[in-house]
Structures are given as C-alpha cells and as structure tokens.
Amino acid sequence: MNLNYYDTLIAVADDCPVGGAMEPEPRGGKKTVAVLQFEMLDADPGVLTQEDVLFESWLRRQEPAERSEEELAELRARFFTKPQACLRTSPLPKKYGWGLLFDGEGRVRLCPMGSEEYKRIVAGEVPEVRVLKALRSSRAK
Template identity: 30%
Template structure:
C-alpha cells in the first residue's frame, strides 16, 4: 500500500491545528482516538472505534464513512498520514512533519466545507471554486513529468472542454439522467474527483457523466450518488432535492468500466450523514 498524506480542506478556516474542546463531539472523540493511538488503526478500524465503540452506534454503516470528511481535517487544521500498512496518525498542518510529508509522498485533499446549495453560488463560493481551478491548472503547468501535449489535454479537461467533454457527449448524447440534449446546459462531470484522480483517470471517459448543471453540482459535492445498478442515492443532507428537480426514481446506465469510479464516489464523496 502506498503511503499517503490527507491534507486539510482547501477551504479550511484554519491552517493551524486546533484541539477540539473536551466533550462527546465526534471531533473530540476522533482526536482522542488518533492522538492516543498513532498508527494503530486503519480507516475502517478507526471508524469502528469512534462510532461503534465510543459512540455506541452499531446501527451505522461504518464502511460508508470517510476520514476525509472529518471535522479534524475540514475545520480544525489536522492532516492524516497513512503509512504503508494503512495505519493512521494525526499530523498538525502547521508542523514541519506535515510540510515534509506533503513534499515526499502522495497527497489528497480532505473534503471541502463549501455550501451544499446546488445552485445560486454566492461570491465567496465562486471565488473559492475559481481559486481551486487556478490551483489545479498551476499544478498541471508545473508538472515536469508531463509532456506539453498531455498538459494541454489535462487543462482542457479541467475547464470542461477538449477531448474529455467530446468523449462524454459522444458516449451519452444527452444528460445521463434527464435526457436533456441542450449542450449549453451540459457539464462534463468527473465521477472520481479531479483532485483525487491521476492523469489517466482524469481523461478516462468512463470516469465521467454528462449532467445538467444542477445535478452536476449535487453530484460534485456528494449530495447524490448512484448505486451499482445505477439508481440514484440521495443524501439525508439534501432535504429539498425535489425543488432542485431530482426524483428518487432517477437512474443512470452504468457500464462495468464506470463501476470502480462510482464505488469511489459512494465511499469518499457521497455525504452519508
């Protein structure tokens, strides 16, 4: 297993590690479990310890939880280091260890804190998304191991143009969910998010859905996902999904090649609670 550092959320309100206040909050329990037991738990073992053992919630589907959505990473300035055995430890974002690890091993970002609204982004959200796009484009341009041709393809895919979009239009022909054919309304949406995919996955047409904008936004922030049969799954957080034009009977036709990406989306992007 490859070592990995999970970085704090890109829109984290702090870059310095903050210890959660004492109490029975999930953040405090998670902090105690990891700080008292560095490199003892894998992610699934950690989730079991936090929610089943300490919170006494055996009813929860622990395999649906993701450490990347923990408030420790999203709001409190803590990164997570996974060693080659998948065992985890807390790393303060303002520490030399965090900076050194981020330069030496594979990294991914924790989930964002951005608003869960599907449409009507406010100025702050718009600036955040533009900043994220700018950062991704800068990383592509500065990658010394990628050819200029590959960089051009990646840049076009990141801004929703180029071969990736054309491949999705050719594959789907319309919105994969609603059947809308108006191209101006269709978004080439990555299933496994751009930030967490490698360059091959970023250009793979099977890592994409062609969606109308409102569904794309809901899918992107994890308010909806799809099970292995293609049936929509709606997050409990998305209480007004019908107003946004979604229905519980919506489906998408998935090919076998889509399944690994969609499984990733369900596990790491979809908001279970």
C-alpha cells in the same frame, strides 16, 4: 471491501478555518466526532486503520457502552455493509487543521498542518506519500 489508505496524507481542506492544528472541544458537554477521533489518534498514533477509526467513532456514540467480542464483531461487519464516508470527510482535516498520515500498512496518525513533516509532504518532497485533500466544508465558488 477495504477502506484503508496506504502511504497517503489526507491534507487539510482548502477552506479549513484555522491557521494551525487545534484540539477539538466537546460541545454541549458531549464528545463530538472530532473529539472522539482526536482522542483515538492522539492516544494510539500509528496503531489504528481508517476502518478502526470510522467504526470506533460510531460505536462510542452508541448505547450500550459494554458489548461482548461477538457483538462487536457482528456490529462491525454490519457497519461496513453500508457505504461509509472516508476520513477525507473527518472534521479533523476539514475544521481543526490536522492532516491524517497513513503508513504503508494503512495505520493512521495525526500530522499537524504547521509541522515540518506536513509541509515537506504537501510540497512533494516525500514522493512515496500520496497527498489527498480533505473535502471542503462549502461548495467552491
């Protein structure tokens, strides 16, 4: 089963509470999912796939931190046997103003909502990129 997106922008949710992209902060001294995903995508833009981000953000919150390659492969296989929420539910496009831009090979990078690139894609000026909205945090009224 392949969970990756291709040539797609996950645009900021309609009810996103910020007017521009902002870096998420740890809460209570711990890294949140938003912080972990931001750090991964900021450090390696255009390298990771959606599956990589989902698995790594889950893994980094588990104990123990050190695992063998075999353990990681087994954990990853087991992780994807259960249904996983896609990055449309990520706090980055829902709460922090970051679009998630996937290339033709399924690799993702951050695309801030105020950037020219983001505006052009959302306006439909880049027809080869499909636009999907992040899921709303609250129900539509």
